[in-house]
Amino acid sequence: MTNLPPPAGLHGPGRRSVLAGGIALVLSTALPAGSRIARAASARFAPNAFIRIGADGSITLVMRDVEMGQGIWTGASMLLAEELDVGLDQVTPEFAPPNDKLYRNPLLGLQATGGSTSIRGDWNDLRKAAAIARSVLVRAAAQQWNVDPAACSVMRGIVTHGATGQTAPYASLVPLAVTLPVPADAALKNRRDWLLIGTSQKRLDTPTKVNGKTIYGIDVRLPGMKIASVAICPVLGGKLARLNDTAARKLPGVVDVLKLDNAVAVVGEDFWAAKQGLDALDIDWDLGANAGLTQAQIVQGHADASAGSGIVARMEGDPDTAIAGAAIKRDAVYQLPFLAHAPMEPINCTAHVRQDGATIWCGTQVPTRAQAEAARVTGLPIEQVTVHNHMIGGGFGRRLECEYVGIAAALARQVPYPLKMIWTRETDIRHDRYRPYYYDRVAAGLDEKGEIVGWTHKTTGSSVMARWAPAGMRANGIDPDAVECAENPPYDFPSLRVSWVRHEPPGLVTAWWRGVGPAHNVFVVESFIDEMAHAAKQDPVAFRRSLLRMNPRARNVLDLAAQKSGWGSAVPKGVGRGVMVQSAFGSFLSVVCELGVSPENEIRLRRVVAVMDCGQAVNPNSVRAQVEGGLVFGMTTALYDEITLEKGRVQQSNFDSYRMLRMDETPSIEVHIVDSTATPGGLGETGTAAAFPAVANAIFAASGKRIRRLPLAAGLVSGS
Amino acid sequence: MLTLQINGHAAEFDVPDDMPLLWVLRDVAGLTGTKFGCGVALCGCCTVHLDGQPIRSCVTAARDAVGHKITTIEVIGDTPAGAKIQKAWLDLEVVQCGYCQSGQIMSAAALLAGNASPSDGDIDDAMSGNICRCGTYPRIRAAIKHAATL
Numbered sequence: 001m002t003n004l005p006p007p008a009g010l011h012g013p014g015r016r017s018v019l020a021g022g023i024a025l026v027l028s029t030a031l032p033a034g035s036r037i038a039r040a041a042s043a044r045f046a047p048n049a050f051i052r053i054g055a056d057g058s059i060t061l062v063m064r065d066v067e068m069g070q071g072i073w074t075g076a077s078m079l080l081a082e083e084l085d086v087g088l089d090q091v092t093p094e095f096a097p098p099n100d101k102l103y104r105n106p107l108l109g110l111q112a113t114g115g116s117t118s119i120r121g122d123w124n125d126l127r128k129a130a131a132i133a134r135s136v137l138v139r140a141a142a143q144q145w146n147v148d149p150a151a152c153s154v155m156r157g158i159v160t161h162g163a164t165g166q167t168a169p170y171a172s173l174v175p176l177a178v179t180l181p182v183p184a185d186a187a188l189k190n191r192r193d194w195l196l197i198g199t200s201q202k203r204l205d206t207p208t209k210v211n212g213k214t215i216y217g218i219d220v221r222l223p224g225m226k227i228a229s230v231a232i233c234p235v236l237g238g239k240l241a242r243l244n245d246t247a248a249r250k251l252p253g254v255v256d257v258l259k260l261d262n263a264v265a266v267v268g269e270d271f272w273a274a275k276q277g278l279d280a281l282d283i284d285w286d287l288g289a290n291a292g293l294t295q296a297q298i299v300q301g302h303a304d305a306s307a308g309s310g311i312v313a314r315m316e317g318d319p320d321t322a323i324a325g326a327a328i329k330r331d332a333v334y335q336l337p338f339l340a341h342a343p344m345e346p347i348n349c350t351a352h353v354r355q356d357g358a359t360i361w362c363g364t365q366v367p368t369r370a371q372a373e374a375a376r377v378t379g380l381p382i383e384q385v386t387v388h389n390h391m392i393g394g395g396f397g398r399r400l401e402c403e404y405v406g407i408a409a410a411l412a413r414q415v416p417y418p419l420k421m422i423w424t425r426e427t428d429i430r431h432d433r434y435r436p437y438y439y440d441r442v443a444a445g446l447d448e449k450g451e452i453v454g455w456t457h458k459t460t461g462s463s464v465m466a467r468w469a470p471a472g473m474r475a476n477g478i479d480p481d482a483v484e485c486a487e488n489p490p491y492d493f494p495s496l497r498v499s500w501v502r503h504e505p506p507g508l509v510t511a512w513w514r515g516v517g518p519a520h521n522v523f524v525v526e527s528f529i530d531e532m533a534h535a536a537k538q539d540p541v542a543f544r545r546s547l548l549r550m551n552p553r554a555r556n557v558l559d560l561a562a563q564k565s566g567w568g569s570a571v572p573k574g575v576g577r578g579v580m581v582q583s584a585f586g587s588f589l590s591v592v593c594e595l596g597v598s599p600e601n602e603i604r605l606r607r608v609v610a611v612m613d614c615g616q617a618v619n620p621n622s623v624r625a626q627v628e629g630g631l632v633f634g635m636t637t638a639l640y641d642e643i644t645l646e647k648g649r650v651q652q653s654n655f656d657s658y659r660m661l662r663m664d665e666t667p668s669i670e671v672h673i674v675d676s677t678a679t680p681g682g683l684g685e686t687g688t689a690a691a692f693p694a695v696a697n698a699i700f701a702a703s704g705k706r707i708r709r710l711p712l713a714a715g716l717v718s719g720s
Numbered sequence: 721m722l723t724l725q726i727n728g729h730a731a732e733f734d735v736p737d738d739m740p741l742l743w744v745l746r747d748v749a750g751l752t753g754t755k756f757g758c759g760v761a762l763c764g765c766c767t768v769h770l771d772g773q774p775i776r777s778c779v780t781a782a783r784d785a786v787g788h789k790i791t792t793i794e795v796i797g798d799t800p801a802g803a804k805i806q807k808a809w810l811d812l813e814v815v816q817c818g819y820c821q822s823g824q825i826m827s828a829a830a831l832l833a834g835n836a837s838p839s840d841g842d843i844d845d846a847m848s849g850n851i852c853r854c855g856t857y858p859r860i861r862a863a864i865k866h867a868a869t870l
């Protein structure tokens with residue numbers, strides 16, 4: 001052993017490193033939030049669950065929303081800072097502990113981050129919480145000076161009484177503020193007095209993301225921690241039948257081999273040892289009932305189910321009669337595939353299960369569910385399970401599931417040490433929970449003037465809602481997610497029927513996926529309306545426009561997108577523009593995609609123009625970033641991705657078979673934001689939903705081929 | 721025992737010599753800024769520099785890094801190109817979830833170190849091995865061009 005100074009930047013206990021002696025133990029992942037709260041607890045003003053103001057001047061925002069790239073830590077901090085009259089730089093966000101009562105998302109009904117709801121929920125809750133806190137602090141100052149609170153103003157957390165020139169920072173007011181009653185309400189600022197909302201502010205979480213210092217769940221390091229790599233039965237419902245681990249146990253660095261009903265884990269001193277051990281296992285699976293399942297059977301199952309009448313979600317007029325009597329009729333079947341989430345940070349979870357409790361370190365969109373799942377698996381009372389949430393390296397709905405927390409806990413309860421479970425990319429994709437397959441039948445009719453007289457849309461697929469949040473189902477049995485943006489298209493149709501057939505395919509579990517209901521139905525509605533425009537021999541923008549007379553915000557973004565994209569101007573041969581417009585997640589978005597299709601059916605994305613009306617944009621640069629990112633995510637999926645099963649096994653496994661758009665394939669993207677004072681709408685999923693039809697319609701414009709089944713690149717080659 | 725020069729310091733590691741550099745960095749040296757994304761050279765999350773050249777540490781055996789200077793995201797800001805790239809990334813708000821960005825920044829810093837004003841084609845060539853699931857490519861392109869002006 002040599003005695004060298006620690007390399008710069010090294011941290012953590014290197015178990016197999018000879019450097020360990022010289023390196024400080026850094027437990028930053030486990031303890032910082034709690035320890036700081038503990039220090040400040042003696043003197044802090046905490047008028048509600050979100051705000052902690054310490055006598056040291058620290059201002060903490062306890063964040064119920066998780067940060068997974070969408071910029072909510074910054075947006076939410078801006079709302080807080082605005083009404084508290086402090087600088088954004090004075091606010092430190094931290095993860096909320098699991099607590100559905102205190103940190104329930106008002107739109108989702110539990111402590112969850114998803115469905116593009118964060119800013120919509122925070123808009124009222126956080127501004128109100130901050131305004132109330134400010135009012136108490138101002139009252140404390142006024143009481144101290146014996147002046148009228150209304151005569152006081154606040155700037156950067158310093159209360160000033162203008163007439164006497166007295167000033168007091170919030171920190172000095174904490175001891176008095178904690179003794180004052182907290183009012184139920186306080187007035188919000190006037191829009192004209194806003195200093196932060198509506199201005200582009202630098203994100204708070206990014207400086208440590210450009211130097212490798214942010215600790216994601218996968219980066220957790222604990223004293224004595226070992227690392228597990230897991231093999232899960234390749235067919236859902238199968239079980240472990242026989243295991244020979246003799247060779248694996250002999251490998252250097254392999255510590256343990258652990259079994260579950262349907263999985264085996266090899267524990268190593270490091271991930272490489274664990275992975276080598278896993279590869280050396282000799283496993284027989286009892287594959288179970290799904291072992292013969294094929295993709296063709298699954299698709300046929302959806303097609304057969306879609307022949308049923310289903311449940312009607314919305315009925316206006318008599319669309320069947322209207323379509324039957326129409327001058328021009330069209331009907332079509334649209335299909336969307338199963339999809340994996342493939343977040344850049346593969347699924348992982350660290351668990352330490354002891355007699356007296358369990359501690360979980362992970363990134364989760366549902367902290368209370370993660371806690372409950374660990375409690376269920378370990379048999380411990382919920383109060384004895386601690387969950388440390390982390391910055392998330394991509395959620396997209398994957399981390400609204402917490403079965404991986406259960407698997408980690410079930411493994412960790414078999415060993416005395418903290419155990420970090422890391423899935424390989426192959427396991428992450430093959431054992432995801434998938435966006436449902438959808439099989440949609442649509443029909444519409446036009447009169448002699450080319451106006452739509454009737455529209456019917458029947459969608460068939462699995463219900464995520466029924467499993468994940470049964471309380472969200474309607475009394476008539478409708479899953480609102482299954483028909484979102486189908487039952488309420490932006491258009492003014494004189495007659496309409498939207499219905500839903502629930503069909504649960506075997507062999508996989510379905511789950512939320514970025515864009516949820518709109519990413520499914522906007523594709524179908526906006527593709528088929530494009531078909532109807534062409535059937536009416538009308539320009540796709542003009543045709544949509546005439547149906548949006550009652551929907552000025554949708555028409556406005558459509559008009560602007562047409563204008564900004566140069567809609568109607570000449571394009572080279574083989575190049576086309578596709579348009580779409582949507583009203584989803586409380587926001588209005590129109591996108592024009594320009595692309596080329598070569599004679600060999602190769603698609604080249606050229607330019608994307610998006611116009612977003614999300615109401616009041618809280619942090620405009622972040623709004624643009626979310627739309628850009630959502631569009632890339634959606635274009636990737638629209639062009640390339642699908643999950644298929646053969647012999648009950650998922651066929652895709654890594655970024656070669658489940659491929660991502662890359663730098664050289666990504667078009668230029670312009671995002672324009674409409675100036676609006678309306679209540680903020682959601683953002684994170686809007687671009688993803690919009691991309692599918694924008695690309696599909698552009699392919700039609702460029703090639704004359706209407707592709708009704710995603711992914712489009714495969715459909716273009718096969719001609720469907 | 722392998723002697724590796726990481727971020728300017730030589731140290732000995734008691735690891736199998738075929739262990740990928742990625743896991744030596746993350747699990748043994750505790751340098752978790754370098755990320756695991758695919759394990760098979762498809763995503764670029766694990767990009768580090770070997771003598772200034774970007775390599776995928778998930779498919780580079782530790783023994784092949786012996787005798788070379790290994791540079792990771794934790795210290796890339798100490799190089800002129802790395803500092804410019806990091807600043808440009810923050811100026812243009814490239815980052816979303818951030819998980820891919822260590823690798824993106826290492827690829828971009830290597831590009832800029834060898835090419836003071838990269839063209840779109842240069843950027844395509846240097847950056848197309850790095851996947852960003854959050855879709856930050858347009859901003860990465862703009863930020864590399866911005867970094868070239870700093």
Ligand code: FES
Nearest residue numbers: 757758759764778
């Ligand atoms: S982890 Fe090395 S390229 Fe993906």
Ligand code: FES
Nearest residue numbers: 817818852853854
């Ligand atoms: S910023 Fe999330 S994967 Fe690139």
